[in-house]
Amino acid sequence: MSIDQxxxxxxxxFVACMVMALLMLGVFQKGALADQDVKSFRLISGLSVGVLxxxxxxxxxxxxxxxxAFNNMFVVDGFATYAKVLVLIASAxxxxxxxxxxxxxxxxRFEYAVLVVFATLGxxxxxxxxxxxxxxxxxxxxxxxLYVVAAFQREDQRSTEAGLKYFVLGxxxxxxxxxxxxxxxGFAGTTNFSVLADLLKGGAPSVGLVVGIxxxxxxxxxxxxxxxxxMWTPDVYEGAPTPxxxxxxxxxxIAALALFTRVMMEPFGDAADSWRQVIIFVSVASMVLGAxxxxxxxxxxxxxxxxxxxxxxxxxxxxxxxxxxxxxxxLVYLAIYLVMNVGAFACILCMKRGDRMVEQISDLAGMSKxxxxxxxxxxxxxxxxxxxxxxxxxxxxxxIFWAAIDAGLVGVAVIGVLTSxxxxxxxxxxxxxxxxxxxxxxxxAGVSRELKILIGVAAFIICFFFIQPNLILEPAAxxxxxxxxx
Amino acid sequence: MDWPxxxxxxxxxxxxxxxxxxxPADNPENSRRVALWVSGGTFLVSLLIWLNFDPxxxxxxxxxxxxxMPIAGISxxxxxxxxxxLFVLLTTLLTPLCVLASWDAIKVRVKEYxxxxxxxxxxxxxxFVALDLFLFYIFFEAVLIPMFIIIGVWGGPRRIxxxxxxxxxxxxxSVLMLLAMLAMYFDAGTMDITKLLVHDFPAKLEPxxxxxxxxxxxxxxxxxxxxxxxxxxHVEAPTAGSVILAGVLLKFGGYGFLRFSLPMFPxxxxxxxxxxxxxxxxxxxxxxxxxxxxxxxxxxxxxxxVAHMGFVTIGTFTLTxxxxxxxxxxxxxxxxxxxxxxxxxxxxxxxxxxREITHYGGLVERMPVYGLTFxxxxxxxxxxxxxxxxxxxxxxxLGAFRANSWVAALAATGVxxxxxxxxxxxxxxxxxxxxxxxxxKILDMDRREIAVFAPLVIVTLWMGIxxxxxxxxxxxxxxxxxxxxxxxxxxxxxxxxxxR
Numbered sequence: 001m002s003i004d005q006x007x008x009x010x011x012x013x014f015v016a017c018m019v020m021a022l023l024m025l026g027v028f029q030k031g032a033l034a035d036q037d038v039k040s041f042r043l044i045s046g047l048s049v050g051v052l053x054x055x056x057x058x059x060x061x062x063x064x065x066x067x068x069a070f071n072n073m074f075v076v077d078g079f080a081t082y083a084k085v086l087v088l089i090a091s092a093x094x095x096x097x098x099x100x101x102x103x104x105x106x107x108x109r110f111e112y113a114v115l116v117v118f119a120t121l122g123x124x125x126x127x128x129x130x131x132x133x134x135x136x137x138x139x140x141x142x143x144x145x146l147y148v149v150a151a152f153q154r155e156d157q158r159s160t161e162a163g164l165k166y167f168v169l170g171x172x173x174x175x176x177x178x179x180x181x182x183x184x185x186g187f188a189g190t191t192n193f194s195v196l197a198d199l200l201k202g203g204a205p206s207v208g209l210v211v212g213i214x215x216x217x218x219x220x221x222x223x224x225x226x227x228x229x230x231m232w233t234p235d236v237y238e239g240a241p242t243p244x245x246x247x248x249x250x251x252x253x254i255a256a257l258a259l260f261t262r263v264m265m266e267p268f269g270d271a272a273d274s275w276r277q278v279i280i281f282v283s284v285a286s287m288v289l290g291a292x293x294x295x296x297x298x299x300x301x302x303x304x305x306x307x308x309x310x311x312x313x314x315x316x317x318x319x320x321x322x323x324x325x326x327x328x329x330x331l332v333y334l335a336i337y338l339v340m341n342v343g344a345f346a347c348i349l350c351m352k353r354g355d356r357m358v359e360q361i362s363d364l365a366g367m368s369k370x371x372x373x374x375x376x377x378x379x380x381x382x383x384x385x386x387x388x389x390x391x392x393x394x395x396x397x398x399x400i401f402w403a404a405i406d407a408g409l410v411g412v413a414v415i416g417v418l419t420s421x422x423x424x425x426x427x428x429x430x431x432x433x434x435x436x437x438x439x440x441x442x443x444x445a446g447v448s449r450e451l452k453i454l455i456g457v458a459a460f461i462i463c464f465f466f467i468q469p470n471l472i473l474e475p476a477a478x479x480x481x482x483x484x485x486x
Numbered sequence: 487m488d489w490p491x492x493x494x495x496x497x498x499x500x501x502x503x504x505x506x507x508x509x510p511a512d513n514p515e516n517s518r519r520v521a522l523w524v525s526g527g528t529f530l531v532s533l534l535i536w537l538n539f540d541p542x543x544x545x546x547x548x549x550x551x552x553x554x555m556p557i558a559g560i561s562x563x564x565x566x567x568x569x570x571x572l573f574v575l576l577t578t579l580l581t582p583l584c585v586l587a588s589w590d591a592i593k594v595r596v597k598e599y600x601x602x603x604x605x606x607x608x609x610x611x612x613x614f615v616a617l618d619l620f621l622f623y624i625f626f627e628a629v630l631i632p633m634f635i636i637i638g639v640w641g642g643p644r645r646i647x648x649x650x651x652x653x654x655x656x657x658x659x660s661v662l663m664l665l666a667m668l669a670m671y672f673d674a675g676t677m678d679i680t681k682l683l684v685h686d687f688p689a690k691l692e693p694x695x696x697x698x699x700x701x702x703x704x705x706x707x708x709x710x711x712x713x714x715x716x717x718x719x720h721v722e723a724p725t726a727g728s729v730i731l732a733g734v735l736l737k738f739g740g741y742g743f744l745r746f747s748l749p750m751f752p753x754x755x756x757x758x759x760x761x762x763x764x765x766x767x768x769x770x771x772x773x774x775x776x777x778x779x780x781x782x783x784x785x786x787x788x789x790x791x792v793a794h795m796g797f798v799t800i801g802t803f804t805l806t807x808x809x810x811x812x813x814x815x816x817x818x819x820x821x822x823x824x825x826x827x828x829x830x831x832x833x834x835x836x837x838x839x840x841r842e843i844t845h846y847g848g849l850v851e852r853m854p855v856y857g858l859t860f861x862x863x864x865x866x867x868x869x870x871x872x873x874x875x876x877x878x879x880x881x882x883x884l885g886a887f888r889a890n891s892w893v894a895a896l897a898a899t900g901v902x903x904x905x906x907x908x909x910x911x912x913x914x915x916x917x918x919x920x921x922x923x924x925x926x927k928i929l930d931m932d933r934r935e936i937a938v939f940a941p942l943v944i945v946t947l948w949m950g951i952x953x954x955x956x957x958x959x960x961x962x963x964x965x966x967x968x969x970x971x972x973x974x975x976x977x978x979x980x981x982x983x984x985x986r
Contacts (some may be wrong), residue, residue, distance in 0.1 A: 389625075389628050401668060405668040417665060420661060428650060432649075432650070469554070470556075
């Protein structure tokens, strides 16, 4: 294998080398068997963010054309570039978010950042997968790191429980995915996306192949936490340490949705009529459950879990459409979702009282007086998630519905807008608690600088997205075009 | 005019927002002053629009255009015609008055309050001047955010319930409209309102589009039976919130019917006219009776608003020049009069912190100026000749007679009922002996309050005595609108509707 063969995977190779170096560095930096070592933690976290930043540059430099590597098992195109940039930003943000929390809870171990970067590497491979085998490898690499990260607060019962739950159910989903992949291989004779796409151009897929596709969909639906494979989400979100929840709600989700999109559009794109019904069901069920179940939640992390299930439902509308406009809608949605969610979780991480984190929605009471800026930012994120213009969340939904109406999926779109009204109810509830109620026991005043910066940047983007929407719209359109051309 | 005056009027309040955001919160006086100056300045600039407005053409004027999201065919496009121009003026007139009316009444979080009002003004003006479907929607919906905050933070005891109800009701209506807008885009290939106005939508699609827009506008207006959010919102909102709600936000619905439903879906409009008539008649008669039974002043005026809006929808769908002009006139005068009535309630509420009608009585003994002001607006609301209310109602009834005499006859009973509940309200609050001890020391309006009412008094009388100065502005646009509807109907094979 010549060296140019590796060029498309250069960012991945770079991340892999760097993360192993960081691991070594961390091991030798770390003092005696202390439970936490803030010094090495800070150093490795900082370096990890740097590595992720450099990787963004590498990824963007490779952006200009479609490249294949490793026997066509690995692909780089505009779509992969777009999704990878989002994932890298999300991971870097997650590491920044974690700093204060982990230190306060006595679990500031450098392995955290290393695991996050490992997971990110898996995500990048998922996004670039052009074969069911490489897909599975990327997915497992990501998942194994995530299981550990979920249980990172190892003395905490809830955290370990979350990790275990995630692992058991995740393994089940991986099994389903593998089973589906084996069926696809059995009926199509290949696992390569490009070859599968050519095969399916010929005509309607065989029944066995469709069953295989449905199993693959089920496995992927688990990873993106779409109904009816969502059960793990609220428990894991609630149990995992809050910065981990923040990480879970963005980076893996974006990667899995990008992967989902590629799998459905590229190899199985011509069989869209066979699988569309399934995705429509999953999408509608996610939107409805996400909206209805969130109404009764008292814990803000559980609420965010149901909210993310709902958001996945909207994204999947774009997949039901299965054309360029749909993919564009998905990509715009993912970018805006990333910013909203990172911002919202940064706000949630500000909720502490007497140095302990609190998670009840009622704990936000009176926040508009004690933390006016943070409360305002959270208000912006909530209205944005509810999809109220002129905030960015509205544009995200707009381009999804745009594609749906264009493709004649009026029923799905109507359900989508109606659930968004129900969704507005619970987002507004957070605004209500912050603004309309007075605090009995105010939250701690101090907020770390990193959080403030993250919140500020996110709120700024969400507020003023409408001034220059083309900054996201055009790359997303180009990426969608690249995926469908490939 | 070669400078972007419409954008200036729309976004000038945001300059005020920026200024207020940077003044310290511990000096509320600063926030109030900045808000007053900025909104006052906006009003003056908007007067320039009127001065330079050419009433002889139905074309959009002061049009500005800029690329925004070319991928989706969306651009920033604004302009006004004879229909929208007056609403812009109404908005810019009421906002400084709201700021002035809240001067002493709002004591907590003054800074945020003023910011909310200025943002609200931007959204409201933007809604009226938008010439891009999508831009229109953004402003139409964005209004909910500041309004939700205004009711929820500075409102009365049941403010949370009221603000949620207002938000969710209106959101529910508008999301359906959003889908209809997308469907329109895919049919017509443009978001430009001026082009959509002359686009002929397929007969199959039209009723659905009409219904989706109807869902939004009927809730916003509001029409019976989806009006129930309005009394709650009005009762709980702070005085200035009620003023804006009644004065401007309710007009979104009526404006929407005129701008979209009628010209874009003429056949569906004719098809659904019986529905509109029925709902409007119910609104006029039923809500008038409900108003009669109210013990809360604000609630009474809120129900009267629903009844008055019933006239607007009747007038709009008569498809006669008188009816449509009457509807617009009714909206404008209601914007001034009901706003003034909420301010009237606010005056005594600030003193006594009660809106119960039985709390008051015989106020004329201590508050003669107040009694006079109240009387003027009460009579204007009833529709006394010489006030703005008369012209609108009269034109609507005139148009309704030409379209359907039953509708006109039933609507006319609403006028009588209106007189009953308003006079009854007035008698109970103002007349009689001042026997209640708690009112013995109540003071008459001070200079600031008089300054709030003076412009409204002038406008109300002006609209009543010399309506031409407003009717002339809208006449050509309305005429053009109806001509377009008529040709579209004729093309679709409808009989010429009694030669209107």
